[in-house]
Amino acid sequence: MIAAVWRGGKISLEELPNPVIKKEDEVIIKVLASGICGTDLHVFSGKAQGKDGVIRGHEFSGRVVEIGKDVKGIKVGDLVAVDPNITCGHCYFCKRGEINLCENLIALGVDINGGFAEYCVVPYKQLYVFSEKISPIEGAMMEPVACALHGIERLNVGPGDTVLIVGGGALGLVLLQLAKLSGASKVFLVEKVEWKRKIAKDLGADIVIDPLKENVEEIVKENTYGRGADVGIEAVGKTETVKTVLGSVRRGGKVLIFGVSSPEDLLSISPYDIYFRELTIMGSFVNPFTNSRALSLIEEGMIDVKKIVSHRFSIEKIDEAIKVGLSGDALRVIINF
Ligand SMILES: [Zn+2]
Ligand SMILES: [Zn+2]
Structure with a gap:
């Protein structure tokens, strides 16, 4: 073979x-x-x-x-x-x-x-x-959708949540659909490639943002009464985009590091900010017990x-x-x- x-x-x-x-x-x-x-x-x-x-x-x-x-x-x-x-x-x-x-x-x-x-x-x-x-x-x-489903479940995204997703690659676009399915009332999707932003719109993104031309933090805050998103997901794998997510979530917000960065990358972060804004920062690794449900979502046309x-x-x-x-x-x- x-x-x-x-x-x-x-x-x-x-x-x-x-x-x-x-x-x-x-x-x-x-x-x-x-x-x-x-x-x-x-x-x-x-x-x-x-x-x-x-x-x-x-x-x-x-x-x-x-x-x-x-x-x-x-x-x-x-x-x-x-x-x-x-x-x-x-x-x-x-x-x-x-x-x-x-x-x-x-x-x-x-x-x-x-x-x-x-x-x-x-x-x-x-x-x-x-x-x-x-x-x-x-x-x-099934496998990548199952990874995204694990991430969404880690965050416990629920009805009425505002969700920011930075990165409109394949997985960002699956995360977007899962966030909407979980009841997110407003999903922001940040992506620098125009045709990917268009697909994000087709798949239900409420607001798409071009990070090369627009200020992500400002737009998210303008559209959340100045607070920031309830939930933020980094789906690129770069320290810069993790910073964008951290800066765009509200007090008490949850941040998921979903993108795979280089093992050498380091991020400087303010412990005071995490303390004072009571942030939760978490990771998500592969897909425990989510494959069966991911496949079901695909088979039933719930996820495109x-x-x-x-x-x-x-x-x-x-x-x-x-x-x-x-x-x-x-x-x-x-x-x-
Ligand atoms: Zn993979
Ligand atoms: Zn074991």
């Missing part, structure tokens, strides 16, 4: 033997769609480390072609979306239900072979069956993921796909088979 392997600091297209079932709880899927995540782009551009010799791709769907003897509830021919995060079930965090913080977490497409290949072996408990009424590309979006897939490429053109992803002029870029 053809596969895109991270090897020697670059993506290498290789002809590899098809994977085989080694444990009886495993399933082989024929990959149909596999998204290029921002975290993949960090690796491809040298901003983050990637494990050498691993087939990347952790946002994928496919069709089951073979199952081990101990597999339950999944049959050959099923369309499935993959939760790439494999947890141990026995560490301190797993036993407390905080499975995303598992000490032994390994992820398909990060630590072990993933979805930028024609076939992939996956433990069956990582799979979510979906119907033919959605496409494999929509199925592949079609609008946030901007490009599709065959695996042979993965270099071009990565280039488009890194250009900033794309939303989700999908490898389809």
Whole structure:
């Protein structure tokens, strides 16, 4: 099979033997769609480390072609979306239900072979069956939508909340839709690329802001009786945009760091400001127990993921796909088979 392997600091297209079932709880899927995540782009551009010799791709769907003897509830021919995060079930965090913080977490497409290949072996408990009424590309979006859902649940966004989202990339646009679904009365979306702001409008953003031409803090305050937003989400991964969010939330506001910044980035922050304004600052990491509901939202048309897939490429053109992803002029870029 053809596969895109991270090897020697670059993506290498290789002809590899098809994977085989080694444990009886495993399933082989024929990959149909596999998204290029921002975290993949960090690796491809040298901003983050990637494990050498691993087939990347952790946002994928496919069709089951073979199952081990101990597999339950999944049959050959099923369309499935993959939760790439494999947890141990026995560490301190797993036993407390905080499975995303598992000490032994390994992820398909990060630590072990993933979805930028024609076939992939996956433990069956990582799979979510979906119907033919959605496409494999929509199925592949389960994982990123599940990450955004975890973020929204961390913030406990509720009816009547005003929400600021800085960053109108694929995930910013999913966060926007989830905020609206949760009852947010006003969502501000900050994005410097005009066509992405237009999609944000189509997807329900109440006020879109161009940070290159407009003052985000001022606009948010003007539209919240001078207070600032109840909730602010940073979905870019830059210290500058974290500052924008901190400056735009109200007293008692909640701030979510959702974007993935570089591990070296540092932010100077006023402890007095956090104290006096009683701010809550939190992170959100992957997608514990949110995949099933994310898939349901996609299947029932509650979340539109079609609008946030901007490009599709065959695996042979993965270099071009990565280039488009890194250009900033794309939303989700999908490898389809
Ligand atoms: Zn991802
Ligand atoms: Zn664990």
